[in-house]
Amino acid sequence: MAFEIATASADDVALIMDWANDEGWNPANTDRFAFHAMDPGAFLMGRRDGEPVACISVARYGAGFGFLGCYIARPVVRGKGYGIQVWNAGMSRLDGRNVGLDGVVAQQGNYRKSGFRHAWNNARHEGRPERAPPPPGVRLVDARSVPFDRLAAYDRRFFPEARDSFLAPWITLPERAALVALRDGEIAGFGVIRAAVAAARIGPLYAESTATAGALITALADTMPGKPVAIDMPDFNEAGTQLAGQLGLAPAFETARMYTGAEPTIDRAGLFGVASLELG
Numbered sequence: 001m002a003f004e005i006a007t008a009s010a011d012d013v014a015l016i017m018d019w020a021n022d023e024g025w026n027p028a029n030t031d032r033f034a035f036h037a038m039d040p041g042a043f044l045m046g047r048r049d050g051e052p053v054a055c056i057s058v059a060r061y062g063a064g065f066g067f068l069g070c071y072i073a074r075p076v077v078r079g080k081g082y083g084i085q086v087w088n089a090g091m092s093r094l095d096g097r098n099v100g101l102d103g104v105v106a107q108q109g110n111y112r113k114s115g116f117r118h119a120w121n122n123a124r125h126e127g128r129p130e131r132a133p134p135p136p137g138v139r140l141v142d143a144r145s146v147p148f149d150r151l152a153a154y155d156r157r158f159f160p161e162a163r164d165s166f167l168a169p170w171i172t173l174p175e176r177a178a179l180v181a182l183r184d185g186e187i188a189g190f191g192v193i194r195a196a197v198a199a200a201r202i203g204p205l206y207a208e209s210t211a212t213a214g215a216l217i218t219a220l221a222d223t224m225p226g227k228p229v230a231i232d233m234p235d236f237n238e239a240g241t242q243l244a245g246q247l248g249l250a251p252a253f254e255t256a257r258m259y260t261g262a263e264p265t266i267d268r269a270g271l272f273g274v275a276s277l278e279l280g
Contacts, residue, residue, distance in 0.1 A: 001049050003082060005089045008043035008055065010036065016043060016055045019072050020278075021197055024253075026230065027278065028194030028201045030173045035059070035279055038166035042279075043070065044093070046086040053077045058090040058099075059279050062161035065264070066094035068101040069278035087114075098160070098261030102232070102277040105256050116258035122232040122274055123241065125249035126199050129221050129229060132214030132247060134181065138188055140219050143171045143178035146187070151180065154187045158206055158271050159280065160264035166279065177223040181212045188212055191273070193220035199230035205273030210243045213272045217247060231273040240272040 008016065013032045020027045035042065039059040046054035054077065057070040068090060073083030091099070091114070102122055103111055112118075134140060143151060151171075152164045170192060171178035181189030189207035193200050202220055207213035221229050230252065233240050244251075255277055274280065 003046060003048050003085065005044055005046045005086055007041050008045040012045045012052065012055075013043050015052060016045070016057075016070055016072070019055065019074065020070060023072065025277065026196050026198045026201065028196045029175050031194060031276065031278070033173055034166055034169040037169045038163060038279060041093075044086060044089055046082055046089075048077065048082060054082045054086045056086045056090040057278055058093045060094065060097070061159075061163055061280075064097055065160045066097040066099045067280040068094065068099055069276075069280075071101075071103070098259055098264070100160075100257065100259045100264075100280055102255040102257055102274070102280075105254050108256050108258070111256070111258050115260045117260070119257045119259055119263045121235045122255045122257060122277070123235055124230050124232050124252040124254070125241075125244040126230040126252045127228055127247075127249040129214075129218050129247040129249060132211070132218045134215040134219075135209065135211035138181050138183050138212055138215065140179045140181055140215065143180045143190065143192070146180045146182075150187060151190065154190060154206070155204070157267040158204065159266065159275075170275070177220060179216055179219055181207065181216060183208070189216050189270075191216040191220050192275070193223060193229065195224060195227075196230075199228040200224045202229050202231045203273045204271075204275035205231060205233075206267075206270050207272055208270060210239045213240060214243055214247060232277060233273050234268070234271055236268055237272055243272075
């Protein structure tokens with residue numbers, strides 16, 4: 001049987017999101033448009049005799065970083081070697097870069113064989129949050145009202161490379177809301193919520209304190225009334241984990257953050273939720 005790997009089309013990426021839903025990952029409804037804006041060649045599709053059967057996303061950031069996600073082989077072809085061919089093609093696209101991924105914990109052993117090392121786990125916390133008002137001196141505003149260069153600089157504190165072409169659509173696409181916490185005119189927190197098939201996804205979520213993080217979570221949830229929310233929260237943020245429990249959010253599942261190179265230096269204390277398990 002003929003097997004070919006090529007850059008995914010827009011229709012292919014929509015199909016990949018359907019596959020991700022089949023896996024229970026619950027990607028947000030319009031995230032794929034930001035993915036394409038970040039790196040149009042990031043998604044690869046493997047076809048057996050013309051039928052899509054396996055995929056991967058391998059986004060390039062800056063000159064030295066990459067992020068791998070959406071690694072899926074459809075159940076009918078698992079164990080037949082198609083998935084590893086797509087994996088190898090994806091890793092080739094990121095050759096020479098420090099590569100990160102958020103993979104299911106059970107696959108850590110396999111990722112280690114490919115040169116990845118564990119950095120932390122992300123625990124997805126889900127539910128309908130209790131009320132948490134902003135702390136004194138903090139007000140929440142629409143992220144689109146904040147000068148974009150300031151917002152992009154703030155995001156850079158929590159991510160290994162600048163990602164302006166990702167961030168711009170991330171805060172403006174349909175079916176989402178983005179809020180910034182301000183204290184004395186300075187950014188003290190930032191969060192985005194996106195509608196999804198199941199729980200609405202919150203990410204990224206950055207904050208100067210648990211009080212500000214809690215206020216962002218509840219204000220974002222208010223934009224999608226009646227819907228549960230889900231946040232992929234790093235386990236090193238113990239205060240964030242406690243906050244999630246106080247707000248009534250319960251752990252659902254975990255992913256392992258791993259890198260092929262040194263763990264990038266980021267503002268760990270302020271990272272309450274990663275933007276995307278697919279693109280970091």
